[in-house]
Amino acid sequence: MQRLRFIALAVRDWISTVGTKMAYLEPGSPWENGYCESFDARLHDEVLSGEVFYSLGAAQILIEQWRKHYNTIRPHSALGYRPTARETIVPIDQRPIMY
DSSP states (O other), rough: OOHHHHHHHHHHHHHHHTOOOOOOOOTTTTGOOOHHHHHHHHHHTTTTTGGSSHHHHHHHHHHHHHHHHHHTTTTGGGGGOHHHHHOOOOGGSSSOOOO
């Protein structure tokens, strides 16, 4: 832990030497982080506000389905309207034939 403190002090000194300032995000405040805020808004708008969950299991299944869609199918404007992750499983009928 002491080592991390020394590293943090060195980084702080370097930042002030360079002439920039650090952005401080209050712990536990995702509204100060645009990426977290954007994701939270999408999750709320696309899943949570449109569903009534009668059990934890049902919530887990629907949220996992949405997560997979969000990461592998849904286009993201910041990525040129491509999904964040590509499917890594190739269907058997599309695999090259090995002789």
